[in-house]
Each structure stands twice: as structure tokens, then as C-alpha cells.
Amino acid sequence: MAYGFDTLQIHAGARPDPATGARQTPIYQTTAYVFRDAEHAAALFNLQEVGYIYSRLTNPTVAVLQERVATLEGGAGAVCCSSGHAAQIMALFPLMEPGRNVVVSTRLYGGSITQFSQTIKRFGWSAKFVDIDDMDAISAAIDDDTRAIFCESIANPGGHIADLDAIAKVADQAGLPLIVDNTSATPFLCRPIEHGATLVVHSMTKYLTGNGTVTGGVVVDSGTFDWSASDKFPSLSQPEPAYHGLKFHETFGPLAFTFHGIAVGLRDLGMTLNPQAAHYTLMGIETLSLRMERHCENAVRVAEWLENDDRIAGVTYAGLKSSPYNDRMAKICPRGAGGLFTVALKGGYDSCVKLVDNLELFSHVANLGDTRSLIIHSASTTHRQLTPEQQKAAGAAPDVVRISIGTEDANDIIADLDQALSKAAN
């Protein structure tokens, strides 16, 4: 039986605890698991049998979360990790080698731009930034060393919606996986795999947990990419020396990427999600659809109010009829454009800083996707490390604030913005 999203967000991956019957998924706060005997231990270490060895690799609470997110995204499997940024490295790790590159969108979370433009160079990897709306530019950027294309479904902070089907087509023609960061949309609003994505990554820190209590990430694999079709992905298609020459794709088929993520990625990189964090995230996901509906409803009301206010120079929300991305919503995220957008103030940089300082209900924080309404002036904070050109391309120009609309009463959100805008204009 195919359950609906609201049912799956509560039940997928979970079952009453086999030892106690506990209805809610227990927090398995344990580092290690007792082997039945020496033969059992050997089989587990050889990947001949699936089971629990050590919580850096697998943990029953984390396993429920992995299955829950994989199900909601329509993927074959998922690997949880310690943050959204860890998930991005975990997604690229099996695909890349020194000298290889990834083609990435210019419209990304500020931290991702830094990770891709600076930090991955230390691994000998590089990123080529392109306008993700320009299919010719994506094609032109792809070369023999390219191993993936990376973009966000609804881009943070500008709310730009990527034409995933068109990008997936370019990736497909080049024999490359498309990796989509679905953090801002969540699987309730957008299911990138249905639009051709190979891998989906999330910062679970945001909407999936939904209340600002944990950092966590996840990589979901569609299970549909043929890693053996070319010689580009030897980690998945060729013998793995650390497992007696086992070939992941040949052995695990659609679960090759997931098994590699656990058996090599988590084992050796150690970017593991702890069971307590998995528990909080499971609690959050139970109400994901309810929260996202309210986030979207509130965001439309607030964005419309802002758009008609004469202290405002512009609002980027794709849920507004005036947005150039409004047409894409029907195709990519028909249930709504999320709760995140930017607002340009006529008063420029100074007004942005005053607005942030005078809001009372809103919190001035470097986070998004909370039940609380949040605001940040990206240019002076999250996007501070970027050049002015990069800031503009990422939708974080100096005269712009990023707003993450919470699930409070929309009238209260609007009233708070109104009083703070009055002070910011002086």
C-alpha cells in the first residue's frame, strides 16, 4: 500500500521496538553492539551481513531517520551525517579525486560557496560556478574532469527556483550525477529525484528538525545512477582495497552509494550524526507537512504586505505573482515556495542594520527553517567572506535582508516588521 506524505512522515522507517514494544523510536545511546559470536563479527566487518558494529557507522535511531528521509524523498537509501556541510562533502567524496571538479550554481547558501570555492581545493577538488538558469553555460563548464553538477532546489537566500528537469537533462547527457540541496524546499514542497536528481542533500538543521535544536545533514541516493557506465566513478565501480576488492556497485546495486557512504565515508571521515540529534530530527519530521503549509501561507501574506510597502525596494519570494520564478513553482514546488526570501530596503545597508536591531518578535540569527521568524543581514554576516560580485550573484547584496518566516500568527509577524521598518527609515 502506498501511504501519503502525512502518513510516511510519521511512520516510515519506524516500528515498535523489538525488545520492549516502545512505540516511539528509542534513542539508542550506545557506542558499540555485542556480536553474537566471532563468525558474526567477521561477517559484519566483511559487509557480508548487515548489522550494527559501532555507532560511527550505524546506529538504530539514526537508521530510522535514514529510512524516513529516503522514503520522503523517494530515494533508495540515505546516509545521515553531522551537518549539512558534512552531507555535501559526503555526497562528493565517492565521486571525486584530486584534479576533478564539480559544476555548481552561483546561487547557494553562503557557507556552501565558501566550502566549494575555497576549502575543497585542499582535497585537490575544484568548483566551477555557473548561472544555473543558463543550460549552455552548464554544458560549457563540463569537461573531462567534471564529476557532478550541484544546485539548490529553492536557493538560499534569494528564493530562486532551479529548473531541475532541464539541469538533469544536461547532467544526463554528460553522464554525470546531479546533486540537489533540498534544504529550503524539503521533500514536502519538492522531490528532486522525480525531476531527475541523482543525489539529494539536506541540512536537517533547518526545516526537517524545524525548531533550531540540532545540526544534522543527510545524503539521499536515488539508486538510479549507473556508476559502472563509464570509468569516471572508480570508488563505486572498481574493487575497493579496504574491503578485499569488493565492488560496491556490482555488489549492492541501487544501494551502492549508500553502502559506500556508511562503510567508507562514515568509517573514515567520521562525520557521524549522534542518536540524540537523530531523535530530535525524527520528532521534527513528524510535523513537517503541517509546518511547511503554515510557513508557506505566512510567507505569502508577509511577502505580499512587504511588496506593497513604500519603504521596500523589492521582495524576491517566488510565491509572489510578480516573481520571475512564479511560473516554475507549478512544475518544481506546486505546494508552495517555502518560507525564505530576501527583502531589499530603499534605505540600503544602514536601514537593513537598523531593521535587524529594532525587530522584537524576529530573532537576529544565522539560521533558517525554525518555527520562529528569523532575520539576518547576509552581506554583513553569512555572506561576509564573499566578494561584492559573489554577494550579488548569491542574492545577498548589501541592501538586502534575508527573512525566514516562522509559523507564528502572520498578523504578529507583519506588525513587528511594520514597527521596525518605521524605525529603520529614520
Ligand SMILES: *Cc1c(COP(=O)(O)O)cnc(C)c1O
Ligand atoms: C544551512 C545550510 C547548509 C549547511 O548546513 P549546516 O547544517 O549548517 O552545516 C547547506 N545548504 C543550505 C541551503 C543551508 O541552508
